[in-house]
Amino acid sequence: MIELNGLTKRFGRVSAVDDLTCSIEAGVVTGFLGPNGAGKSTTMRMILGLDRPTAGTATVEGRPYRELKHPLRTVGALLDARQLHPNRTALAHLRWIAASNAVPRTRIDEVLDMVGLTEAADKHAGTFSLGMSQRLGIAAALLGDPPVLLFDEPVNGLDPEGIRWIRTLMRSLAGEGRTVFVSSHLLAEMAQTADRLLVIGRGRLIAATTTGDFLDRSGLDTVRVRSPHRDRLCEVLAQAGLSAAVEDSAVLVRGATTEQIGDLAARHGVTLHELSVQRASLEEAYLSLTDAAVDYRARS
Numbered sequence: 001m002i003e004l005n006g007l008t009k010r011f012g013r014v015s016a017v018d019d020l021t022c023s024i025e026a027g028v029v030t031g032f033l034g035p036n037g038a039g040k041s042t043t044m045r046m047i048l049g050l051d052r053p054t055a056g057t058a059t060v061e062g063r064p065y066r067e068l069k070h071p072l073r074t075v076g077a078l079l080d081a082r083q084l085h086p087n088r089t090a091l092a093h094l095r096w097i098a099a100s101n102a103v104p105r106t107r108i109d110e111v112l113d114m115v116g117l118t119e120a121a122d123k124h125a126g127t128f129s130l131g132m133s134q135r136l137g138i139a140a141a142l143l144g145d146p147p148v149l150l151f152d153e154p155v156n157g158l159d160p161e162g163i164r165w166i167r168t169l170m171r172s173l174a175g176e177g178r179t180v181f182v183s184s185h186l187l188a189e190m191a192q193t194a195d196r197l198l199v200i201g202r203g204r205l206i207a208a209t210t211t212g213d214f215l216d217r218s219g220l221d222t223v224r225v226r227s228p229h230r231d232r233l234c235e236v237l238a239q240a241g242l243s244a245a246v247e248d249s250a251v252l253v254r255g256a257t258t259e260q261i262g263d264l265a266a267r268h269g270v271t272l273h274e275l276s277v278q279r280a281s282l283e284e285a286y287l288s289l290t291d292a293a294v295d296y297r298a299r300s
Contacts (some may be wrong), residue, residue, distance in 0.1 A: 001026050001179055002047060002148060006056030009042050009203075016042040018203035019056070024181045026147070028175050029174045031194030031211070032183040035290055039203040040183045041079070048077055072101035076141030077150040081133040081157070086126025089119055092135050093125055101145050111139040116165070130157025138166070147185055149173060151182040155189060167193045178196060191282035201290050211282070217284035222260055223253045226274035236268045237261075250274065 002024040009124045009219050017039040024030045027050060034040050045051040047058045049065035057064065059245040068074045094108045112118045115135040120128075125136065134157050141149055151170070153165045170193055174180045180196075184190050190211075192199075197214050199207040207214055215221075226249055227233045233251055237244045242261075253261060258275050265272050 001061065002181060003059050003062075004043070004047075004056070005059075007043065007046060007047060007053055007058055008055040009039070009051060010054045011223055015203050017046070017053075017200075020200065020203070020205055021056075022198060022208045024179055024198065025196065027174055027177050027181045028195035029170050029180045029182060030196045030198055031190040032198050032200075033187070033190065033290075034200040034206075035288060037202075038135060038200050040200065041152060042203075043200070044077070044079060044152055044181075044183065047150065048075065048079070070101045070144065072097065072103065072144035072146065074144070074146050075148045075150065076144060076146040077152075078134070078137040078141045078154055079150075079152045081130065082135040084125040084128075084133060084136065089122050090125060090128075090139075091121040093136065094139060097140055098143055101144055101179055107143060107145065111142045114169075115139045116143060127194060131159060131162055134158055135162070138169075147177070148179040149181065151180075151186055154182060155184065155186060163189065187281075187283040187286055199286070199290065206289060214289075215280050215282065215285050218280050218288050220254070220280035220284050220288060222278040222280070223256060223258055224232060224271060224274060224276050224278050225251045225253060225265075227260060227265070227270055227272050228253070229270050232268075233265065233270050233272075236264060236270060240264055252278070 004020050004022050007017055007020040008015065020043065032040055042051060046053050047060065047065065065071060065075065091108065094111065095105065098105060098108055112121055115138050117132065117139060118136050120132065125133065128136065134154060138154065154166055160165060167189065170180050170182060194211055196210050197207060225233065230251060234244050237253060242253055242256050258277060262272065262275055
């Protein structure tokens with residue numbers, strides 16, 4: 001488990017992270033979301049002892065990172081896949097990391113196989129594509145078989161097969177009872193991967209909840225209705241103060257439940273052929289809840 005208590009980081013007058021308090025639980029994949037400049041990378045760096053907090057604490061398994069005797073056996077992290085010595089082979093890169101944390105050399109072959117780099121073990125890291133560098137970074141994170149894992153944008157550069165692989169890997173690791181904390185801007189991928197979400201904006205906590213509750217909180221679910229009396233249905237909805245949009249043969253309604261619409265149609269004798277809920281996407285919910293916290297916005 002990772003626990004943040006009043007975690008704060010200021011750079012001069014700017015608060016990159018502002019009084020962040022939450023827990024990242026074991027046994028689930030927690031997605032870490034927020035606009036550019038929200039403080040995600042700074043938060044991860046403070047968890048790993050790379051940045052010193054201005055105030056508050058970040059602990060892993062109950063201890064600050066700097067107090068861990070063999071850090072790689074407790075926490076595995078991928079923050080920047082390109083931070084590799086270009087003239088080292090993948091095998092040599094993992095060997096020096098293993099030696100620094102007293103990890104058996106037999107584990108190196110295991111993680112190379114896990115990430116699909118066995119055949120590339122003797123290739124220099126400088127020749128690797130971004131996707132291969134990501135795989136090597138993930139291998140390094142897994143090297144100590146740690147109970148806690150942090151990944152910052154782990155799918156960058158991966159092809160579709162690689163994206164499916166890392167999604168399956170993260171869920172498998174969480175299923176083993178590990179803490180898996182992953183930052184990503186790919187919301188469609190997070191919707192398929194994350195059980196819980198930690199969302200920040202301008203360094204402050206916006207939400208810390210399950211993915212399902214986050215979608216419910218957005219209030220953006222749509223009820224899809226089909227009726228042979230579509231125009232009459234629209235009139236009935238308008239009279240009830242509900243806004244409806246016509247899309248092909250269906251009427252889309254927000255701000256009402258299927259039960260409310262079904263009862264309303266029944267009272268007015270409107271036959272329905274379909275009454276279903278279209279779940280809001282994670283992208284829609286995220287953009288709705290973080291709109292006020294966006295610092296860098298392009299002109300449309």
